[in-house]
Amino acid sequence: MDFDYPALPREFKRNYLPQDIKFEWDDVNRVFEELGNRPLMSTADLERWLLDESELDAYLYEQRAIRYFNSTRQTDNPDYTKAFEEYTEFLEPKIKLASFKLLKKYVGSTFRSRLPRPVYELEDRRREGAVSIFREENVDLEKEDSALSQKYYRTTGAMTVTFLGQERTLQQMSKFYEVPDRAVREEAWRLSSQRALTDSKVLDSIYSEMVTLRDKIARNAGFNNYMDYIFVKKDRFDYTPNDCEEFHRAVEEAIVPLSRDIDSARSERVGIDVLMPWDLQVDPAGREALRPFDQVPALVSGARKVLAKVDKELVSFFERMVNLQLLDLDSRKGKAPGGYQEELAEVRLPLIFMNAVGKDDDVRTLLHECGHSFHTFLIRKARLPFFNGGANMPNEFSEVASMSMEMITGEHYEGVFYDREDAKRSNWREVVDNVKLFTWVATIDAFQHWVYTHPAHTREERAKAWVATFNRFCGLESYEGLESTRAYRWQRQLHLFEVPFYYIEYGIALTGALGVWSRYRKDPNDAIEAYKSALSLGCARPLPELFEAAGVEWGFGSGAVRRVAQELRSAIKEYGE
Numbered sequence: 356m357d358f359d360y361p362a363l364p365r366e367f368k369r370n371y372l373p374q375d376i377k378f379e380w381d382d383v384n385r386v387f388e389e390l391g392n393r394p395l396m397s398t399a400d401l402e403r404w405l406l407d408e409s410e411l412d413a414y415l416y417e418q419r420a421i422r423y424f425n426s427t428r429q430t431d432n433p434d435y436t437k438a439f440e441e442y443t444e445f446l447e448p449k450i451k452l453a454s455f456k457l458l459k460k461y462v463g464s465t466f467r468s469r470l471p472r473p474v475y476e477l478e479d480r481r482r483e484g485a486v487s488i489f490r491e492e493n494v495d496l497e498k499e500d501s502a503l504s505q506k507y508y509r510t511t512g513a514m515t516v517t518f519l520g521q522e523r524t525l526q527q528m529s530k531f532y533e534v535p536d537r538a539v540r541e542e543a544w545r546l547s548s549q550r551a552l553t554d555s556k557v558l559d560s561i562y563s564e565m566v567t568l569r570d571k572i573a574r575n576a577g578f579n580n581y582m583d584y585i586f587v588k589k590d591r592f593d594y595t596p597n598d599c600e601e602f603h604r605a606v607e608e609a610i611v612p613l614s615r616d617i618d619s620a621r622s623e624r625v626g627i628d629v630l631m632p633w634d635l636q637v638d639p640a641g642r643e644a645l646r647p648f649d650q651v652p653a654l655v656s657g658a659r660k661v662l663a664k665v666d667k668e669l670v671s672f673f674e675r676m677v678n679l680q681l682l683d684l685d686s687r688k689g690k691a692p693g694g695y696q697e698e699l700a701e702v703r704l705p706l707i708f709m710n711a712v713g714k715d716d717d718v719r720t721l722l723h724e725c726g727h728s729f730h731t732f733l734i735r736k737a738r739l740p741f742f743n744g745g746a747n748m749p750n751e752f753s754e755v756a757s758m759s760m761e762m763i764t765g766e767h768y769e770g771v772f773y774d775r776e777d778a779k780r781s782n783w784r785e786v787v788d789n790v791k792l793f794t795w796v797a798t799i800d801a802f803q804h805w806v807y808t809h810p811a812h813t814r815e816e817r818a819k820a821w822v823a824t825f826n827r828f829c830g831l832e833s834y835e836g837l838e839s840t841r842a843y844r845w846q847r848q849l850h851l852f853e854v855p856f857y858y859i860e861y862g863i864a865l866t867g868a869l870g871v872w873s874r875y876r877k878d879p880n881d882a883i884e885a886y887k888s889a890l891s892l893g894c895a896r897p898l899p900e901l902f903e904a905a906g907v908e909w910g911f912g913s914g915a916v917r918r919v920a921q922e923l924r925s926a927i928k929e930y931g932e
């Protein structure tokens with residue numbers, strides 16, 4: 356794929372930023388200085404200032420995105436690697452400090468309270484929160500924290516095994532868990548977990564250092580623990596740690612029994628007495644893995660057909676991405692693993708990155724990322740008078756955009772990617788995966804609640820707390836003889852290292868996404884209209900309003916989780932028949 360950035364249409368003109376600005380500190384700093392020194396003598400001045408600042412934010416966000424995108428699509432291109440590293444090492448810390456000065460200027464302005472409500476209300480609260488927790492001495496600690504993240508990446512990225520005569524990453528090994536031959540699955544699983552275990556002490560130390568650092572960051576900012584700090588830092592205005600704990604209990608009561616029913620049906624169908632960790636991905640009827648397409652062009656044309664059945668406008672967004680070459684989908688040597696959607700905030704266009712190899716998951720991933728890209732397209736329409744993107748966009752809702760699109764499009768696979776039986780099989784897997792995702796979200800979130808409210812813990816205590824949490828939400832698979840693998844299983848979840856406390860968002864969003872999907876099954880037109888209008892609201896409304904606009908009730912407590920469990924149970928029956 357040729358990514359031709361200069362050729363992208365520039366439909367949104369700059370009114371403030373110099374046309375010839377370069378992504379270098381001198382140029383960027385000149386703009387920061389002008390904004391910093393500009394006198395704000397009226398509410399109109401402040402509004403103008405916010406608009407100008409949003410141009411700078413969009414520019415910085417886009418430049419970072421391009422460098423990130425390039426560095427992941429060609430990890431073996433030293434120029435791209437260097438450009439991204441230079442950004443994170445030299446530019447990013449300076450930008451963070453300079454942006455903070457502007458935040459402070461905003462919060463110190465007396466005209467702030469006169470900005471019209473409700474449009475500025477949430478943004479005002481975000482800024483006030485960010486200023487209240489900022490401490491100069493934490494800038495270096497955060498840098499140390501990201502250096503530790505890099506160490507985590509280097510350690511896990513170097514994990515490979517030799518299997519069937521070929522060196523493979525642990526991520527590449529996961530496809531062997533779907534092989535019908537049980538001996539092959541077991542060997543693949545044991546090899547990977549043994550490889551991961553050889554570095555478990557290293558990862559344990561990295562994590563301990565991170566927990567200590569993060570606790571210090573929180574205390575510097577005047578909090579008792581890092582959990583309370585992160586709720587302010589992540590703008591979690593609409594729920595509390597107690598709400599998350601209620602979610603954990605609700606999952607334990609309503610979803611875990613369903614997850615275990617799935618497992619016992621699985622062991623019956625596969626015909627094994629004791630389900631082992633390597634038996635969880637295989638097709639219960641012993642069929643080979645689904646093959647929805649061979650080459651990327653077939654994936655693209657299939658996605659187009661499926662989206663055309665969902666909505667005219669949404670498929671036109673997708674076609675625009677195809678025409679502008681904003682999709683990098685194939686798996687190539689030198690390409691980073693994973694998949695993501697990235698927003699180019701100035702041209703207001705999305706990029707999709709993934710590694711398609713012809714699996715059922717690839718179709719799901721593309722349509723998931725499409726959901727994110729529709730969000731990017733739809734917020735173009737609703738220009739807000741401040742930066743409407745990046746970290747301002749709440750993940751609790753942006754994942755509703757993607758997860759619900761992933762499920763909605765699944766309704767139209769038949770005749771495009773699959774015949775009737777395989778379409779049902781794919782949807783059955785999706786529903787089962789969502790059940791398992793709920794239990795995993797509760798596991799990871801409950802574990803982090805424990806970790807950061809017990810910052811002085813020893814490694815032994817942590818391993819014990821993990822196993823207790825894991826057992827609370829796990830399925831029926833046995834870890835007899837595999838106890839140490841279970842004790843370090845958390846180390847495979849990169850969020851714990853890289854983006855602490857980022858996980859409950861998936862549980863909240865999944866609850867909402869399932870609501871959108873079930874509405875779509877009853878009244879597709881109505882559901883898509885609500886979906887689009889909710890996405891167009893951008894980041895100016897609180898979560899309960901965004902959910903409501905999407906036509907679903909806000910909340911992830913026991914009532915909501917029980918409703919979702921029922922929905923999932925009946926879908927499993929429907930697709931499993």
Ligand SMILES: [Zn+2]
Nearest residue numbers: 723727754757
């Ligand atoms: Zn996503």
